[in-house]
Amino acid sequence: MSGSSFDYNSLSFGRISSIPDKSDVLECRVCEDIFTLQGDKVPRLLYCGHTICHSCLLRLYQRCSTVQCPFDRQATPIGPSGVWGLKKNFALLELLERLQRSNKAEMNINSYLNAETMEKEEQLHITCDENDNHIAVLYCTVCCTNLCFYCSEQTHSTRTLAKHRRVPLSEKPQERPRCPLHPSHVAEFTCLQDSCRQPSPPLMCFVCKDYGTHKNHKHALVEIEAENIRSKVKNAGPLMRNLMEEINDTIQRLDQVMLRLEGADANGLVDDEVSNPGTGYLARARVQLYFQHLRETLQVQEAAALTAVDTHVRERLGSLRSLQEDLASSLSQVAVICVQCEQAVRQDDSRVISASIDINQALNVIEKHKQMFTELGPEQLQPDASIPITFTKDNRVHIGPKMEIRVVTLGLDGAGKTSVLFKLKQNEFMTMIPTLGFNVETVDYKNMKFTIWDVGGQPKLRPLWKHYYLNTQAVVFVIDSSDQQRLLESSNELSKLMTEKELKDAALLILANKQDIHGCVTIETITELFGLYKLCCGRSWHIQACDAQSGAGLHDGLDWLARQLVASGVHDLN
Numbered sequence: 001m002s003g004s005s006f007d008y009n010s011l012s013f014g015r016i017s018s019i020p021d022k023s024d025v026l027e028c029r030v031c032e033d034i035f036t037l038q039g040d041k042v043p044r045l046l047y048c049g050h051t052i053c054h055s056c057l058l059r060l061y062q063r064c065s066t067v068q069c070p071f072d073r074q075a076t077p078i079g080p081s082g083v084w085g086l087k088k089n090f091a092l093l094e095l096l097e098r099l100q101r102s103n104k105a106e107m108n109i110n111s112y113l114n115a116e117t118m119e120k121e122e123q124l125h126i127t128c129d130e131n132d133n134h135i136a137v138l139y140c141t142v143c144c145t146n147l148c149f150y151c152s153e154q155t156h157s158t159r160t161l162a163k164h165r166r167v168p169l170s171e172k173p174q175e176r177p178r179c180p181l182h183p184s185h186v187a188e189f190t191c192l193q194d195s196c197r198q199p200s201p202p203l204m205c206f207v208c209k210d211y212g213t214h215k216n217h218k219h220a221l222v223e224i225e226a227e228n229i230r231s232k233v234k235n236a237g238p239l240m241r242n243l244m245e246e247i248n249d250t251i252q253r254l255d256q257v258m259l260r261l262e263g264a265d266a267n268g269l270v271d272d273e274v275s276n277p278g279t280g281y282l283a284r285a286r287v288q289l290y291f292q293h294l295r296e297t298l299q300v301q302e303a304a305a306l307t308a309v310d311t312h313v314r315e316r317l318g319s320l321r322s323l324q325e326d327l328a329s330s331l332s333q334v335a336v337i338c339v340q341c342e343q344a345v346r347q348d349d350s351r352v353i354s355a356s357i358d359i360n361q362a363l364n365v366i367e368k369h370k371q372m373f374t375e376l377g378p379e380q381l382q383p384d385a386s387i388p389i390t391f392t393k394d395n396r397v398h399i400g401p402k403m404e405i406r407v408v409t410l411g412l413d414g415a416g417k418t419s420v421l422f423k424l425k426q427n428e429f430m431t432m433i434p435t436l437g438f439n440v441e442t443v444d445y446k447n448m449k450f451t452i453w454d455v456g457g458q459p460k461l462r463p464l465w466k467h468y469y470l471n472t473q474a475v476v477f478v479i480d481s482s483d484q485q486r487l488l489e490s491s492n493e494l495s496k497l498m499t500e501k502e503l504k505d506a507a508l509l510i511l512a513n514k515q516d517i518h519g520c521v522t523i524e525t526i527t528e529l530f531g532l533y534k535l536c537c538g539r540s541w542h543i544q545a546c547d548a549q550s551g552a553g554l555h556d557g558l559d560w561l562a563r564q565l566v567a568s569g570v571h572d573l574n
């Protein structure tokens with residue numbers, strides 16, 4: 001035997017049988033041999049009541065008529081059949097028999113104490129009291145010591161000590177805890193009062209429970225409470241096991257996902273990325289490919305856009321040069337005529353008169369040049385070197401006049417549509433008369449030209465709205481925020497508009513107008529009342545608070561509209 005554990009497999013469990021036989025306690029007090037059920041160690045009764053084994057009686061019997069008790073010297077008469085005639089102690093024999101039976105049963109139990117059971121005892125990790133290097137597996141109930149097999153055999157080998165009852169360590173009789181306040185009493189109870197449970201329910205004796213600090217507190221017997229706690233832990237067992245399994249499964253799944261991310265072979269080794277690429281590597285490759293295509297496309301688009309600019313510049317220069325040449329030629333002709341006319345008028349009167357026809361012709365030519373010159377447009381007379389550029393969504397370049405955007409303004413009569421239009425167009429607010437047909441105005445904003453159609457909103461005119469939908473890129477729906485009575489009517493009209501096929505791609509700007517009037521509703525209220533999130537789901541829409549009187553909010557609305565239109569197709573670099 002070496003180290004801290006004992007090799008139980010090398011032990012025959014016959015040793016367990018050396019745990020004392022209970023019947024061994026019944027021994028003859030003269031020879032100290034164990035009584036037996038029969039033979040020369042059978043117990044026989046003396047008249048005085050003492051019991052002695054048959055063989056001791058034979059030694060004491062002096063072939064006279066009595067035998068003297070070795071304990072109280074009283075005489076017991078002996079008949080002709082000698083000591084065989086003395087009664088056996090049947091009570092003792094019965095007891096002996098019972099003890100032997102129970103001993104047999106115990107022996108059977110001990111036969112189950114195999115190496116596996118002992119290993120369990122070892123897991124308690126209690127050191128052998130005889131040798132610190134050994135792990136105890138037995139408990140001697142007489143010496144109150146924890147022992148390993150080896151030390152148990154060594155220390156309990158004498159006849160008397162071998163009788164000590166030894167039990168597996170886990171069956172060691174429990175020591176009853178003492179009350180911390182009254183150490184002379186066993187702590188039989190535990191206090192369950194909430195205020196006493198921190199940090200753990202205290203132990204107490206009956207004095208504490210009935211008269212002391214824990215009087216009238218909720219309590220329980222220590223054994224019962226401990227059993228409750230044990231069964232709680234036992235019940236939680238499946239839960240804990242399930243949880244552990246689930247956590248373990250998840251850990252394994254994470255492992256697999258990490259391997260797939262990194263790229264690994266079946267053995268879990270990170271493989272070289274080309275033969276077994278991970279998803280990370282593939283994603284990188286896709287990003288690189290995407291941007292490579294993007295760069296190539298952009299290069300092509302850039303080249304096309306630059307060509308468009310170069311062509312524009314070349315054509316522009318060509319037309320300017322040609323204009324310049326025409327003007328130079330015109331200038332020289334006018335200059336020549338001018339000199340000729342001056343020379344002609346410097347002559348005497350008769351010659352001047354005779355040259356009058358030529359002079360008139362020269363003046364006619366000048367008149368023609370003048371005519372040609374005045375016919376030149378402002379772009380030719382005051383040319384602008386700037387090159388206005390806009391880009392389409394697919395990066396084509398647009399050079400020249402502003403992008404034209406068609407907008408239709410709708411809403412109930414009196415909502416302020418015409419007022420909004422004129423405020424935007426000429427920054428004026430005036431009392432309007434109801435629109436019976438429509439107004440149309442263009443409003444320049446950034447690099448865009450909004451053509452705004454303002455259609456009358458009276459009920460009888462509403463069926464005509466549909467004639468303005470075609471090719472409309474944006475709808476501006478105006479609401480009178482101060483007229484709460486007509487919000488529902490307005491909401492109904494907007495709902496109808498949202499079902500129009502021709503407007504399905506149009507951006508929607510809702511103007512909550514007349515915000516200057518006290519008591520008007522806010523855009524939040526309108527959003528909720530009209531159910532805008534649901535109604536306008538899937539299209540680009542925006543609600544803007546404004547008032548046409550001061551113009552507040554109108555440019556913000558236009559700004560949003562411009563951004564939407566830029567996002568959906570045109571893009572302004574300026």
Ligand SMILES: Nc1nc2c(ncn2[C@@H]2O[C@H](COP(=O)(O)OP(=O)(O)OP(=O)(O)O)[C@@H](O)[C@H]2O)c(=O)[nH]1
Nearest residue numbers: 413414415416417418419432434435457514547548
């Ligand atoms: N206080 C205030 N009054 C406004 C505002 N906008 C319009 N109004 C007035 O509301 C009335 C109706 O304005 P309009 O611009 O004619 O309304 P509309 O939507 O064009 O009406 P219809 O042409 O009939 O469809 C006019 O008296 C405007 O002066 C505003 O923001 N504040």
Ligand SMILES: [Mg+2]
Nearest residue numbers: 417418434435
């Ligand atoms: Mg109007």
